[in-house]
Amino acid sequence: MRTDKEKPVSPSEIIAKSPQIDKVGVEERVARFQTRSIKNESKMQGLKMALSMIDLTTLEGKDTPGKVMQMCYKAAHLHDQFPDLPTVAAVCVYPSMVKIAHEALIGSNIQIASVATAFPSGQSTLEIKLNDTKFAVDQGATEIDMVISRGKFLSGEYNFVFDEICAVKEACGKARLKVILETGELVTLENVRKASDLAIHAGADFIKTSTGKIQPAATMQITYVMLMAIKDHFNATGKMVGMKPAGGISTAKLALHNLVMVNEILGPKWLDNQWFRFGASSLANDILMQILKTDTGLYQSADYFTID
Amino acid sequence: MKSKKTESSTSWLYSPSPESTAHISLRESYDLYINGKWEKPISGKYFDSINPANEKHLAKIAHADQADIDKAVKAARKAYDTAWSKLSGSERAKYIYRIARIMQERARELAVIESLDGGKPIRESRDIDIPLACNHFFYYAGWADKLEYAFPTRKVEALGVAGQIIPWNFPLLMAAWKIAPALATGNTVVLKPAETTSLTALKLAEIIHDAGLPPGVVNIVTGFGDTGAAIVNHPDINKIAFTGSTNVGKIIQKAIAGTSKKATLELGGKSANIIFDDAPIDQAVEGIVNGIFFNQGHVCCAGSRLYVQESVAEKVIQKLKDRIQTLYVGDPLDKNTDIGAINSKEQLQTIDKYIKIGIKEGAEIYQPACNLPKKGFYCPPTLFTNVAQSNLIVQEEIFGPVLTVQTFRTVDEVIQKANNTPFGLAAGVWTDKGSRIFNLTTKLRAGVVWANTYNKFDPSSPFGGYKESGFGREGGVHGLSAYVKLS
Numbered sequence: 055m056r057t058d059k060e061k062p063v064s065p066s067e068i069i070a071k072s073p074q075i076d077k078v079g080v081e082e083r084v085a086r087f088q089t090r091s092i093k094n095e096s097k098m099q100g101l102k103m104a105l106s107m108i109d110l111t112t113l114e115g116k117d118t119p120g121k122v123m124q125m126c127y128k129a130a131h132l133h134d135q136f137p138d139l140p141t142v143a144a145v146c147v148y149p150s151m152v153k154i155a156h157e158a159l160i161g162s163n164i165q166i167a168s169v170a171t172a173f174p175s176g177q178s179t180l181e182i183k184l185n186d187t188k189f190a191v192d193q194g195a196t197e198i199d200m201v202i203s204r205g206k207f208l209s210g211e212y213n214f215v216f217d218e219i220c221a222v223k224e225a226c227g228k229a230r231l232k233v234i235l236e237t238g239e240l241v242t243l244e245n246v247r248k249a250s251d252l253a254i255h256a257g258a259d260f261i262k263t264s265t266g267k268i269q270p271a272a273t274m275q276i277t278y279v280m281l282m283a284i285k286d287h288f289n290a291t292g293k294m295v296g297m298k299p300a301g302g303i304s305t306a307k308l309a310l311h312n313l314v315m316v317n318e319i320l321g322p323k324w325l326d327n328q329w330f331r332f333g334a335s336s337l338a339n340d341i342l343m344q345i346l347k348t349d350t351g352l353y354q355s356a357d358y359f360t361i362d
Numbered sequence: 363m364k365s366k367k368t369e370s371s372t373s374w375l376y377s378p379s380p381e382s383t384a385h386i387s388l389r390e391s392y393d394l395y396i397n398g399k400w401e402k403p404i405s406g407k408y409f410d411s412i413n414p415a416n417e418k419h420l421a422k423i424a425h426a427d428q429a430d431i432d433k434a435v436k437a438a439r440k441a442y443d444t445a446w447s448k449l450s451g452s453e454r455a456k457y458i459y460r461i462a463r464i465m466q467e468r469a470r471e472l473a474v475i476e477s478l479d480g481g482k483p484i485r486e487s488r489d490i491d492i493p494l495a496c497n498h499f500f501y502y503a504g505w506a507d508k509l510e511y512a513f514p515t516r517k518v519e520a521l522g523v524a525g526q527i528i529p530w531n532f533p534l535l536m537a538a539w540k541i542a543p544a545l546a547t548g549n550t551v552v553l554k555p556a557e558t559t560s561l562t563a564l565k566l567a568e569i570i571h572d573a574g575l576p577p578g579v580v581n582i583v584t585g586f587g588d589t590g591a592a593i594v595n596h597p598d599i600n601k602i603a604f605t606g607s608t609n610v611g612k613i614i615q616k617a618i619a620g621t622s623k624k625a626t627l628e629l630g631g632k633s634a635n636i637i638f639d640d641a642p643i644d645q646a647v648e649g650i651v652n653g654i655f656f657n658q659g660h661v662c663c664a665g666s667r668l669y670v671q672e673s674v675a676e677k678v679i680q681k682l683k684d685r686i687q688t689l690y691v692g693d694p695l696d697k698n699t700d701i702g703a704i705n706s707k708e709q710l711q712t713i714d715k716y717i718k719i720g721i722k723e724g725a726e727i728y729q730p731a732c733n734l735p736k737k738g739f740y741c742p743p744t745l746f747t748n749v750a751q752s753n754l755i756v757q758e759e760i761f762g763p764v765l766t767v768q769t770f771r772t773v774d775e776v777i778q779k780a781n782n783t784p785f786g787l788a789a790g791v792w793t794d795k796g797s798r799i800f801n802l803t804t805k806l807r808a809g810v811v812w813a814n815t816y817n818k819f820d821p822s823s824p825f826g827g828y829k830e831s832g833f834g835r836e837g838g839v840h841g842l843s844a845y846v847k848l849s
Contacts, residue, residue, distance in 0.1 A: 090376065
């Protein structure tokens with residue numbers, strides 16, 4: 055049974071409905087989130103929430119089973135000296151490392167995310183991308199982080215981009231799909247919004263800013279524009295889509311600013327690692343440092359936090 | 363395998379984050395600052411200043427009457443004749459720069475007192491009011507020795523003694539708008555702040571004193587309407603500068619008719635904020651919120667009449683309602699407060715009166731659910747839809763967080779409707795088309811027209827009204843001309 059709102063729309067219709075965006079206005083709005091003062095209990099709550107939303111990530115050419123296993127242990131044991139800390143939400147690795155991560159995380163609640171579709175450039179054939187995706191899922195990935203074809207998007211081939219996302223979504227099966235827009239290559243906020251709308255309509259479970267390989271990555275302005283796309287879609291259809299800023303969020307303060315923004319745009323329903331994630335490698339330790347500081351009143355040096 | 367839920371999935375409320383008041387110093391009672399000294403009022407009368415956020419007593423303030431004003435004007439005249447008019451522009455500039463710098467040094471204290479006394483959120487007094495007030499002094503200090511360049515080929519002379527009466531919505535900022543250009547052009551000043559918000563003007567008197575200005579150059583006298591009337595009617599004042607209500611503006615104009623007093627009046631407004639269907643909608647919604655809810659709507663140029671093109675009206679109104687729901691209304695000193703306290707009980711009664719009128723007129727009201735503090739004067743952000751030009755709430759200035767929303771179909775229609783008001787202070791235009799912006803700026807009869815933004819102020823930008831919104835401009839080079847005689 056389909057309601058009128060759900061009737062299929064073409065990619066060009068989707069793009070045509072994407073709103074105009076004024077960069078200066080977006081900057082002003084984002085600055086307001088950054089002036090929110092998060093203190094005491096709400097700060098502790100926010101910090102723990104941020105920890106639980108991290109996709110602990112290693113995406114390097116030099117990744118080895120040893121490195122991935124160590125990171126997986128860290129994911130489940132962030133700082134055992136401090137009681138009642140959550141684990142991170144997921145680890146994020148290349149497809150070749152999924153099996154290692156899967157074995158290392160047996161018995162935990164931590165998800166296994168894998169980048170697929172010829173990450174990070176996406177410059178390959180659909181067939182290879184689909185095989186890449188299926189391989190990662192077969193190996194035990196519960197979440198797939200795909201990249202869109204930015205070249206096709208910038209040359210106006212929206213149908214191509216849309217169809218590719220649909221195909222990868224199908225290949226994911228039960229795994230949740232995060233669609234990486236690589237906003238640093240889309241450049242304008244209008245493009246970010248259009249790509250967000252395309253990805254959401256094509257079936258993305260999450261939309262994600264960046265691969266982490268291109269700067270600028272997850273700026274507050276870009277995340278804001280993507281959150282507004284999620285909000286508009288929710289208001290129109292009632293369907294929730296998740297958000298994952300990735301790349302460049304390395305401090306607890308910036309993470310809290312992002313959570314303030316999610317809280318005030320999308321509301322508390324999204325303050326959950328089912329719907330919001332941080333893609334980050336060094337964020338966790340900065341948050342841990344803040345949590346311990348809030349508890350003891352003292353900043354420990356970096357040597358007191360493990361670096362797996 | 364489902365990931366662990368955190369306790370946070372229900373709600374995340376921000377803990378109170380009040381700005382400290384430990385660092386401010388307020389006296390128990392304030393006298394009149396006349397001739398460089400703190401003078402008791404001749405009548406011996408004082409009135410109470412309270413914090414509108416909790417109705418607690420802050421200080422006693424002297425109530426000046428005609429005899430006190432006479433003293434102040436005499437001091438200002440003497441200072442003009444013997445000291446201030448004898449100084450070169452660059453010497454005057456040194457004093458004005460000094461005021462600006464001391465204000466910057468005490469910015470934090472000024473911001474807290476502004477919020478305590480007037481009810482505005484600390485975020486606004488800290489980030490907008492106080493920095494802008496400092497900038498006005500810096501800006502006009504720069505002009506003091508360059509007046510011949512501001513008015514090339516003309517001879518520039520000061521007017522003499524300026525009587526200045528300012529409102530309660532931006533107490534320190536309005537004092538800066540008035541005092542800075544007057545001093546830069548070589549005039550001396552008798553300034554009266556509004557009775558509900560005297561404190562930062564009195565702190566400014568302390569700063570002016572510390573800056574070492576010659577006695578009598580700036581005199582700060584406090585009191586009510588009768589005090590203001592004594593200034594307006596004093597025969598030895600050369601210039602009246604007033605910011606406030608249109609009613610009082612009319613009284614002032616009658617009072618000075620036939621005298622040689624020059625005047626600038628910055629009065630009320632009912633400004634139009636116009637949203638076209640090609641506008642960046644989400645940013646426009648922010649602009650609507652900033653246009654009407656900035657400073658609880660106590661802004662003469664508030665965008666209180668919203669016009670939305672019909673094809674996007676439903677979407678804009680829905681987004682606006684959603685956005686208003688996320689505004690924090692409450693303690694002005696909390697750093698997270700978006701909307702603070704209404705300035706006074708009287709003003710709250712006025713706003714409530716208009717809200718009742720709106721409901722009675724059949725307009726559809728929307729107010730978000732918010733827990734207002736039990737003590738103090740608060741009003742939730744309020745929308746009225748289903749209104750027409752003929753509704754009283756669309757015609758009259760409410761001076762509170764109340765927005766009327768009308769729809770329009772064509773450009774010509776909205777220009778007509780925007781201009782269909784006795785006021786003409788400001789307007790906002792939201793569209794992606796540059797040509798449309800220029801078309802509207804030439805056709806809207808308003809002193810300021812903002813494009814794709816609202817409520818932006820800068821010392822170098824002139825501000826003032828058309829029609830019943832007053833005459834004369836403050837800010838920029840234009841602001842100098844209000845205080846000089848050219849020949």
